[in-house]
Amino acid sequence: MATRQTRALARTMMAPAVVLLLLWMIVPLGMTIYFSFQNYNLLNPAMQSFAGWFNYEFFVTDPAFVQSMVNTLLLVGGVLAITVIGGTLIALLLDQPMFGQGIVRILVISPFFVMPPVAALIWKNMLMHPGYGIFAHIARFFGISPIDWFAQVPLFAVILIVAWQWLPFATLILLTAMQSLSEEQLEASEMDGANAFNRFFYIILPHLARAITVVVLIQTIFLLAIFAEILVTTNGGPGYNSTNLTFLVYRTALLNYDIGGGSAGGVIAVILANIVAIFLMRAVGKNLDT
Amino acid sequence: MARSVRPQTKIAFTVLAWLVGLILFFPILWAILTSFKTESEAIASPPVVLPSVWTLENYFDVQARSDYFKHFFNSVLISVGSTLIGLFIGVPAAWSMAFSPTKRTKDILMWMLSTKMMPAVGVVVPIYLLFRDWQLLDTVHGLTFVLTMINLPIIIWMLYTYFREIPVDILEAARMDGAELWKEIVYVLVPMAIPGIASTLLLNVILAWNEAFWTINLTAAQAAPLTAFISSFSSPQGLFWAKLSAASTLAIAPILLLGWFSQKQLVRGLTFGAVK
Structure with missing residues (x-):
């Protein structure tokens, strides 16, 4: 079927996508790398000069950088732990026979479709508000004094909000994977006398391994870039207590107009994301051959 | 069961x-x-x-005070616009990769996926400066362009996995029966490709609607879609929770409905076909 003509046609059909993506990747990334070696502040744009490694030194030795790296890891790790464990359990539950399964499924996946600023504002005001929020009401009902989430445990509060948004994603993908497990295999194990516990650890969990890998990798890509949830709840504070790397770059470049410093931070973020990406690409690439 | x-x-x-x-x-x-x-x-x-x-x-108040529907329509324009442009570029690309693959097809697909891995903060500085210089800040078309680019890899990947499931033999059978090329495309290929294209469209409208980094950083009063508009409620201005809730409900309702219809496609699209 592939004559020379169709091959030429195929190349023409691909060209716009390839060229656009190439430009989109190379031009801004090249500029970011260039700016990261420049002294360039928008408050004083005439004073642009070569900076060597100064921006990197400055960005990395800033105490806010270390804290934001720690926060980024806690945020990604915390959300992953909640969503993968919670998602597996909920998927397991949804896979059982029940009444109204379709509706429960819809209820469970809904948070994923809520745009980040809305999710964050609903949680911030109506659930976590120390005076009028539902959590405060519940705490007072049990005679505990309500906590001021965004002042006392700001990062944990952000983790909860983000986990709520991503729990449906993990659940949905793990449920899809679970449903592809053959019924015969489970029945056979049941006849062999395996109890529910053994079935889960020796049959279901190994079957889910691949899906869990995919969930972890894809979520990591998105979780490294969490931004709006922090912006509308804590604005990175108090201090730098809930600032992640993405938010630190935003703050440096777009709020303090330090183009050089922000670009250096951007390059560091790209390197970090690439480390994760390599693993993801391997997991996805394997699937292409089959 | x-x-x-x-x-x-x-x-x-x-x-x-x-x-x-x-x-x-x-x-x-x-x-x-x-x-x-x-x-x-x-x-x-x-x-x-x-x-x-x-x-x-509350619903009337939100509209009266802040021209809510302007932002709503910005969201519609940006999410639907970027998806349609993405499909316009992506369908031919995915098509040719699925039906006349070469040795490099896999590498090109993986490379396209890798552009999606680039964090937004890695390129936000130059994009911001270029947009400033080209007067694209706070414009609907500028933002539409950015969202087209960030979702294009997902569009191509989703379409590719759908197109690959179309049996090529059917095309050849149609040709043997003497069908002309355009008939082959209109009567045989299109009906088989439409479901995949529709799913891709649905998922990408959802993703673009909810995108909350570029939409917030590249817009102000004029082109702000709902993500940016709602974010402006974060500054404390008294306890207007009922109004905030009305604005929020309107912002998520259409996408919630679309999302319920596209559960299956969601899995496939967001895992780049790795889980079906």
Whole structure:
């Protein structure tokens, strides 16, 4: 079927996508790398000069950088732990026979479709508000004094909000994977006398391994870039207590107009994301051959 | 589902599952309920579950005070626009990779996926400066372009996995029967490709609608879609929870409905075909 003509046609059909993506990747990334070696502040744009490694030194030795790296890891790790464990359990539950399964499924996946600023504002005001929020009401009902989430445990509060948004994603993908497990295999194990516990650890969990890998990798890509949830709840504070790397770059470049410093931070973020990406690409690439 | 279970077990699972579902859905439900309350009822203590009088006042207020529908239409323009442009570029590309693959097709696909891995903060500085110089800041078309680019890899990947499932033999059979090329395309290929294209469209409208980094950083009053508009509620301006809830409900309702219809495609699109 592939004559020379169709091959030429195929190349023409691909060209716009390839060229656009190439430009989109190379031009801004090249500029970011260039700016990261420049002294360039928008408050004083005439004073642009070569900076060597100064921006990197400055960005990395800033105490806010270390804290934001720690926060980024806690945020990604915390959300992953909640969503993968919670998602597996909920998927397991949804896979059982029940009444109204379709509706429960819809209820469970809904948070994923809520745009980040809305999710964050609903949680911030109506659930976590120390005076009028539902959590405060519940705490007072049990005679505990309500906590001021965004002042006392700001990062944990952000983790909860983000986990709520991503729990449906993990659940949905793990449920899809679970449903592809053959019924015969489970029945056979049941006849062999395996109890529910053994079935889960020796049959279901190994079957889910691949899906869990995919969930972890894809979520990591998105979780490294969490931004709006922090912006509308804590604005990175108090201090730098809930600032992640993405938010630190935003703050440096777009709020303090330090183009050089922000670009250096951007390059560091790209390197970090690439480390994760390599693993993801391997997991996805394997699937292409089959 | 063929396994037989005792009715008690089934009821127990039902109760537990509904409980989990309702807890997860609660924040959304609460926002919807609050949007019909008066402001004083919205912050009443102890909380009022159902509004004593269902009022639409908050919805009118949000529109009157901040021209809500301007932002709503910005969201529609940007999400639908970027998806359509993405499909216009992506369909031919995915098509040719699925039907006349070469040795490099796999590498090109992987490379396209890798552009999606680039964090936004890695390129936000130059994009911001270029947009400033080209007067694209706070414009709908500027933002549409950015969202087209960030979703293009997903569009191509999704389409590719769908197109690959179309059996090529059918095309050849049609050709043997003497069908002309255009007939082959219109009567054989298009009907088989449409479901995949529709799913891709749906998922990408959802993703673009909810995108909240570029939309917030590249817009101000004029081109702000709902993500940016809602974010402006974060600055404390008193406790206007009922109005905030009304704005939120309107912002998530259309996408919630679309999302419910596209559960299956969601899995496939977001895992780049790795889980089906």
